Each structure stands twice: as structure tokens, then as C-alpha cells.
Amino acid sequence: MNATRLVSGVLILCGSIACAGPGNGASAPQGEGPPLERMLIAPQVGKMGAPVEVRYSLPPQLAKDQPATLDLAFVPQAEGTNLRVEFPANEAASLGKGAEGMRVGKAQAASVHRLELGITPRQAATGEVRVLVSIDVGNARYAGLYSVPLGSRLSR
Amino acid sequence: MCYKPSHRNSCRECRVRDARIASGFRGVALAVGLVAIHSCGGGGGGGDGPDLAPTPAPNVALTGRIFYERVPLSATGRGLDYAAIVAEPARGVLVEAINTANGSVITTTSTLTTCAGDISCPGRYTLTVPANTSVQVRVRAEMVRAAPEPLPRWRFSVRDIDTSPTPFVYDSPAIQVGTSAVTSDVTIPSGWSNSGQSVGIRHAAPFAILDTVYRSYQFILAVEPNADFPALTLDWSSLNLGFDTFYTSELNGSNPRIVISGEVNVDTDEYDPHVVAHEFGHYIENQFSRSDSIGGPHSITQLLDPRVAFGEGFGYAFAAMVLNDPVARDSFGNRQGNDSFFSVEENAPAGAPRGWYGEASNWIILWDLFDSASDFDDVAFGFGPIWQVLRGSQRDTEALTTVFPFIRALKEQNAAFAAQIDAIVTRQSIASSVIDDYGTLEINDADEPHVLPIYTPIVLDGGPVTVTSINTFGTPNKLSNARFLRLNLPAARTVRFQITADPGRDADAYVYRRGAVVASGELLGNDDFSTALNAGTHIIEVYDCDNGGCGTGVAQASNITVTVSTN
Numbered sequence: 001m002n003a004t005r006l007v008s009g010v011l012i013l014c015g016s017i018a019c020a021g022p023g024n025g026a027s028a029p030q031g032e033g034p035p036l037e038r039m040l041i042a043p044q045v046g047k048m049g050a051p052v053e054v055r056y057s058l059p060p061q062l063a064k065d066q067p068a069t070l071d072l073a074f075v076p077q078a079e080g081t082n083l084r085v086e087f088p089a090n091e092a093a094s095l096g097k098g099a100e101g102m103r104v105g106k107a108q109a110a111s112v113h114r115l116e117l118g119i120t121p122r123q124a125a126t127g128e129v130r131v132l133v134s135i136d137v138g139n140a141r142y143a144g145l146y147s148v149p150l151g152s153r154l155s156r
Numbered sequence: 157m158c159y160k161p162s163h164r165n166s167c168r169e170c171r172v173r174d175a176r177i178a179s180g181f182r183g184v185a186l187a188v189g190l191v192a193i194h195s196c197g198g199g200g201g202g203g204d205g206p207d208l209a210p211t212p213a214p215n216v217a218l219t220g221r222i223f224y225e226r227v228p229l230s231a232t233g234r235g236l237d238y239a240a241i242v243a244e245p246a247r248g249v250l251v252e253a254i255n256t257a258n259g260s261v262i263t264t265t266s267t268l269t270t271c272a273g274d275i276s277c278p279g280r281y282t283l284t285v286p287a288n289t290s291v292q293v294r295v296r297a298e299m300v301r302a303a304p305e306p307l308p309r310w311r312f313s314v315r316d317i318d319t320s321p322t323p324f325v326y327d328s329p330a331i332q333v334g335t336s337a338v339t340s341d342v343t344i345p346s347g348w349s350n351s352g353q354s355v356g357i358r359h360a361a362p363f364a365i366l367d368t369v370y371r372s373y374q375f376i377l378a379v380e381p382n383a384d385f386p387a388l389t390l391d392w393s394s395l396n397l398g399f400d401t402f403y404t405s406e407l408n409g410s411n412p413r414i415v416i417s418g419e420v421n422v423d424t425d426e427y428d429p430h431v432v433a434h435e436f437g438h439y440i441e442n443q444f445s446r447s448d449s450i451g452g453p454h455s456i457t458q459l460l461d462p463r464v465a466f467g468e469g470f471g472y473a474f475a476a477m478v479l480n481d482p483v484a485r486d487s488f489g490n491r492q493g494n495d496s497f498f499s500v501e502e503n504a505p506a507g508a509p510r511g512w513y514g515e516a517s518n519w520i521i522l523w524d525l526f527d528s529a530s531d532f533d534d535v536a537f538g539f540g541p542i543w544q545v546l547r548g549s550q551r552d553t554e555a556l557t558t559v560f561p562f563i564r565a566l567k568e569q570n571a572a573f574a575a576q577i578d579a580i581v582t583r584q585s586i587a588s589s590v591i592d593d594y595g596t597l598e599i600n601d602a603d604e605p606h607v608l609p610i611y612t613p614i615v616l617d618g619g620p621v622t623v624t625s626i627n628t629f630g631t632p633n634k635l636s637n638a639r640f641l642r643l644n645l646p647a648a649r650t651v652r653f654q655i656t657a658d659p660g661r662d663a664d665a666y667v668y669r670r671g672a673v674v675a676s677g678e679l680l681g682n683d684d685f686s687t688a689l690n691a692g693t694h695i696i697e698v699y700d701c702d703n704g705g706c707g708t709g710v711a712q713a714s715n716i717t718v719t720v721s722t723n
Contacts, residue, residue, distance in 0.1 A: 043453065044453045044455070045397070045398075045399045045400055045453075046399040046400040046401055046402060046417070046453075047399060047400075047401050047402065047431070047434075047486070048454055048455060048456070048468070048496075048515075049399075049453055049454070049455045050455060051455045051456050051457040051458075051507055077455070077457040077458075077507065078456075078457050078506060078507025079506070079507070080507075086489070086490070088398065088419075088421060088422045089421065109507075130422075132422065132488070132489065134488075134489075134494065134496065137456065137457075137505075137506045137507045138502075138505055138506025138507065139498070139499065139502060139505075139506070140456070140496075140497060140498035140499070140502075140505060140506070141233055141494075141495070141496045141497050141498075142455065142456055142496050142498070143399075143486070143488050143489075143494070143496040144399065144455065145398055145399035145422065145423070
């Protein structure tokens, strides 16, 4: 069944369904961190989002109250300025290093901007880290909220 | 309605009350009834004395205006401006007089919206209540005009569907009504201080949402005065997660609902009129016209499934039309101090693809057809001709609801302006001069081989046809994730569909007749199903499940072979 169109028998417009999979590939140097192509795409939540692809990589296993590193990569899909990354409060994990987010003055299309985020999962089996991204493109500003699911990696 | 105590055989007062109810003073009669019940049942043996009815308590007018506090948007890009909180009239909302002694509803009315030449009119209410009563004014987050009122009719209500089956309400402090008219204005607080600190419950939020709905349905009434709006629930809560605002309904269109974000420091949408009006646009398209959009995530740079591109483009253009403001804004972030923004008037937004698959191209076309600004277009249709197409041809098209049937019909219905329409549409790299519902002669292929034709012809018993589902532009609602085939049946008959995926892949299929799903194949791997179909054109949508959002594997280009045959 197509999850986009038939979610519990309802039609959803501007809905929050998304899925992992390769999007527009970035060709710029990737810098340090996991290879971009091996990172998962963070789904964007809800209404019109930011033209930024967000990828993430987590350790195979996470444990409650055990610190870990969430590798994030931000790939603008258009040339822009004022790329901002923030982390709204969440219940799934406490945030450490990198929690202050990131700001990039000029961001080329397909450039890769990385951030290591220290996380300590609080819950045993559920939750997500949310990433708020905005960018100015031309005369406009776009924003989107992305979700990095932790649940499936947490040991119970 | 008559309370008849068991120790009495008759109750003259009650008959009086019934007569009043029948005369239409239902709310007042109920209130009087409460007094009369006491008279009727109490007193203990009137004996044989004169059977005189007590003088009913006189009624008193309770009037005033209802305001709600709105937090306006600040300068572009700076989010909400708490220092500029303003009280605005709550137009067309339900107001009740509540008897504070027992919580009963004495009477109900709606606040006024506009009165010629009277700027103090919007938000005004008048309630008739019994004298010498303590009452509260209860404002319901609901706008209703229902039978037996003649058309138009509507019912729009704001509630938190997770916690309550009824709309939000705001109760005034108790008002002691004496024997003369009382005036009492009510201002519903925002729950925010002028410095942006939370100072209480956000009571005003549902009413701010309703005010945008008011503007939206009034916009529709201007072109369809007898509109009958299906009941719409606006689901708002301070616990609704940020960025998760959307319109939804059952697949048959029933139970329409708009969910609105309310998460502080991430995204609140109650004071973002463009966001609310955009979602109302989805409701309008779905309920009055037809939307075949599959929804899902989208952004300005993406090449979208054309159903999504038209639906989202319409939503943004509709909001701009309703609000007469081409700049869409959406506050977000810490203390709602930021906002996203773009203008539907901008003819070439940076990063936006031009074409039938771009949401920006769709909103630019719709806005330029509507607006009176003379930039590159020479038409200013207003909403009337757009609405005519949406209500007619777009709803009934045998193709899917994209820009193609919309423009084809608009040109037909406004033939004198065909050249001007072509100019607007062609600027968005869409072949307007040769347009038909299917984009048959479209040449914009997004530089990708598996995009055109938009609808691949397929013939009953005509052998297999192979199309390719791709993930070039992302998933799960992007261009050519799903491919469309067009089947014309000259007569009703049972038809067999065989959908064959590449080895190891999962292909699914839907068969549509005028946008309604009439059959589907959603098994893992290949599908083989038969169904009875009416005569006419049917659209077959096929997609690789990993490209279309239903798989758990890797998205990739995948061939899908379709065979349509008699059983």
C-alpha cells in the first residue's frame, strides 16, 4: 500500500509522511564524517519545507542514558544564505556538544555542511531528535522540521 | 417542555410557557421556564384561591462586543510581534448566555460581522436574558449557519479532537443582570505578554484561526452566494506538534479536518493567516472541486508529482487571494521570532523548477490569472472564472487534477483571453497553446527520459506497455515516482489488470475513474486483478513501492509492465 496516499484510509495534504531513500545527490566535497551516501535521509515533517536535504548517521545501537554521537549533514538544494540549524526541545534525548546548532552565511547548492551532535537517549524505546532548518534563497526564506528517529536503535 | 408536578392536574403557567416556545422565543422561554417551574411545583397547595399566574420576570438586553487578542506578524522575517498585540472583533462566532446558577444555556446568538457604515458593528452581540439573573457570556469557537436557515450554510468549529468533542469556549466573568439593559464587552486573552512571555492559557488562538476561516468562506461566498459548506473541524491544540499543519479527510471526502500546529518555540500557526487559509484552500478544493493530490512532503526546489504541484500551488495562491496579500508568511522558531516567507507574485523564485511539476509554477499561474497587478500578465480575472473551472471541468475531468485540465477549461471558458492565458502559462515552461487535459503535447520533460508522456496510452487487449518509475527527483511524491496510463473503454466491461515489476521489486497500481479509485493492486511483488468498469477513460497509476512510499527497500528506477485485457 502506498503510505503517502492511504494513511489509515484518509487523504492527507501537506501531511507528514516521508520515507528514506536517495534524493538529489550532493557532489561537493563531503569533509569529515560518514560518507554521505551511507547516511539516511531525515524525513521532513508537514507543510512546505526547506530546500535542504538532511542526512544522519547513528551508531547501530543506542542505550538509555549512554551518550552517543549523531552525525548530521545538511545539503542545500539551491544556493542560499543564512542557513540555520536549531534543535527544538525534545523528550527523547538530552543534547550535548553541538546543541547550539549551526549557522552558515553562504551555502552553495549541493554543498555539504556537517554537525556532530552529542545525544543521550532518555527513553528506552521511542522518540526522535528534531532538527529545525531554515535558509534564505533569493527573496524568500524557507524552514523545515526534520525528524531523526531513535527508537529502532534503542536497546530495551 | 412542560414540567408537570405529579400532585397537580394542570399547570397553566406551563401552557403559557409552551406558547412562548412555539412563538420562537425558545431560549427565553427556557429561562422563564426555570422560574416558572419553581412557581409551578412549589408553594405547596395553592388551594382554592385565585388561579393567578405570577408575572413573568421581564427580559433584559445584554449586549456588547467580543474581541480576541491577535498577535500580529512583525517585519518580514521577524516572526510574531508580541509588543503589538491588538484586540480584534470576533466575527460571526457563537455566543451564549449561561445561567451561572446552574450552568444552563439561556440563549444563543452569533456576533455580527459587518454593518454598513458602523465600524463598531463587527463582533457585536445581543442576548435577551431574564432580569435579576447572574449570567456569563460564553464565546464558542464555532461559526454556524444551519437549517432551517436558507443557504448559504456552514459549520466551522475549532477544538482539540484529542481531548474534547466540543469546540473551545471562553467564559466571561459573571455578570449580574438587573432590570435594565446591560453592556458587557468581552476580550479573549492571547495568553501572551507584550514581551512574549507566556502568561496564561492561549484562549484567543481558536478565535484567531476562525477569523481567517471567516475571511476565507466570505471569499467563496462572493462567487457562490448559496454555498453549502460541509462541516469542517479545525483541530488546534497547544500540544499539536510544530510544522505538522495539514488538511485531511476520508478518501470519500467525509469528515474534513484541518490540523493546526500549536507548539511554542517550534511552530505555532494560529496567528499565521496564510497557513490557515492555505489549508482552507485544500478543504475548498477537496469539497467543492476535486483534488487527486496524494499529499506528502514538498519544498520549493522539488519536482513534484503534478497532482501535488497543482494542489499545493492552489493552496498558496488561494491564501494570497483571500488575504489580498501575495507574500506568504509562516512564523516559527524560538518565541515565534522567525518566519518563512515568499511571494506568489515573484515570477521566477530562486531555485524553483519551471514546469507543470513545480508548485511555484502552479501558484504563479493562478495568482497572475487572478491579480490586477500588471507585471508580465494582461489579465485580471479575479476569482470568478477560476472558481467556475474548479466547480465544473476540473471536478469532472477524466484526467487527474493537474494544471492541464484547469488551463484547458479556463481557456475554453474565456476564449477571448486565450492568448493572454497562454502567455502566463508558457512563461512557466508549459505548452499552453496546445494544452489538453492530459498534457498530450507537453514537451517539458525535466531533462529526464522517464517523464513524458505524462499519460502513456494503453489499449484493451493491445499487449503489454512498460513504463519506468524513477527516484531521480526524490520520493515518495515526486515527479515520475508514479507513472500514469490512459485507458479508454468504449463500453462497460470487466477488465483484467496485470502489473509486473522488475525482479525483486514491488509494483502497486490504482485505477481511477474521474479521480475515484475503482480498483487497486497492492500485493507484494506483482499484481493481477480484475474489475468491472464503466465506459469511459480510466487512469491507471503505477509505481514502484520503494519510490512511492510504501516500501522498506532502496528506491531506484524500476520498470513496470502493464497489461490490460478482457478476462
